[in-house]
Amino acid sequence: MIKSFIFRQKLGLILSVFLFSSFIGFTSKSIPFQDYKPFAYLPTSTTKQVIKHTYYALSYNEKYEQAEWVFYFLRSQNEGIGHYKRPRFKNDPMVTTKSANSENYKKSGFDRGHLCAAADMRFSKIAFDETFFTSNVSPQKHNFNDGIWKKLEEKSRYWATKYNGIYVVTGGILQKGLPTIGEEKVAIPNYFYKILYCNYKGKNRMIAFLMPSVKSKEPLYNFVVTVDSIEKITGIDFFPQLNDSIEKELESKSDYKAWAF
Numbered sequence: 001m002i003k004s005f006i007f008r009q010k011l012g013l014i015l016s017v018f019l020f021s022s023f024i025g026f027t028s029k030s031i032p033f034q035d036y037k038p039f040a041y042l043p044t045s046t047t048k049q050v051i052k053h054t055y056y057a058l059s060y061n062e063k064y065e066q067a068e069w070v071f072y073f074l075r076s077q078n079e080g081i082g083h084y085k086r087p088r089f090k091n092d093p094m095v096t097t098k099s100a101n102s103e104n105y106k107k108s109g110f111d112r113g114h115l116c117a118a119a120d121m122r123f124s125k126i127a128f129d130e131t132f133f134t135s136n137v138s139p140q141k142h143n144f145n146d147g148i149w150k151k152l153e154e155k156s157r158y159w160a161t162k163y164n165g166i167y168v169v170t171g172g173i174l175q176k177g178l179p180t181i182g183e184e185k186v187a188i189p190n191y192f193y194k195i196l197y198c199n200y201k202g203k204n205r206m207i208a209f210l211m212p213s214v215k216s217k218e219p220l221y222n223f224v225v226t227v228d229s230i231e232k233i234t235g236i237d238f239f240p241q242l243n244d245s246i247e248k249e250l251e252s253k254s255d256y257k258a259w260a261f
Helices: 002-030 125-130 148-162 227-234 243-252
Strands: 050-052 054-062 066-074 111-114 138-139 164-174 191-200 203-212
Touching: 050 164, 066 148, 066 243, 125 148, 138 203, 148 164, 148 203, 203 227, 227 243
Parallel strands: none
Antiparallel strands: 050 054, 054 066, 066 164, 111 138, 164 191, 191 203
16 A cells, blocks of 8 residues: 555656646747847837837837837737727826827827737737827828738738747837927828848848838838838937847848748
8 A cells, every 4th residue: 555655646746747847848839939038129219218118118209209119029929819998098107208198189180000009919908008008109190000001010910920929110200390290299200110020940030111101002012121221211220239240131131032921
């Protein structure tokens, strides 16, 4: 009986170790490695007001009452999609200079265009809700926001699943002389950009888009530009943490053939 008892104890211990190991293995496979460092490649900030929310970061530009960039890691859609009720837009409590009030958009003829799309953050309610801070929106005409811009967001989610997650940096081109809306004079960008980066199976990929904020039926690849060209316009250094030789090579190209269109 004693031998039988000892055997059962050993068997139980072996099973426990096996199950624990299986759980750890499952967890490490279900969460991309990149997700453990979501802010690894933050761009430089021209305003020095960088804010880190739970799953995305931004550089707020008080002069234009919006972010000059929003940066986040876009997870694979295979990791799960939650269905949450859309909250109201609200001021960002972390913006020291106070983010633009949502009321500026009322009867303006412009959407509160998400920079970090709510649909990109459906893996948790906290992540989803935080995209409704007004620091994460910019004035966009509906036929652009719900048209070519939405098409690019959907294609980005496709790539995130195909390449097991991608880094995204996006924003409007903020420059002097832009028209504004509301009492706080929220600037209306004429162009929006989106830059994507991933390292999939040891291969670096980077692609940049620059889109006029108008209705369009053109194919997405017609808007591909070099990252260097966006850096020149904005004065922002994107992905400065990359090895200089890798950064120079990736940011000087506008070849979209490495991406599955």
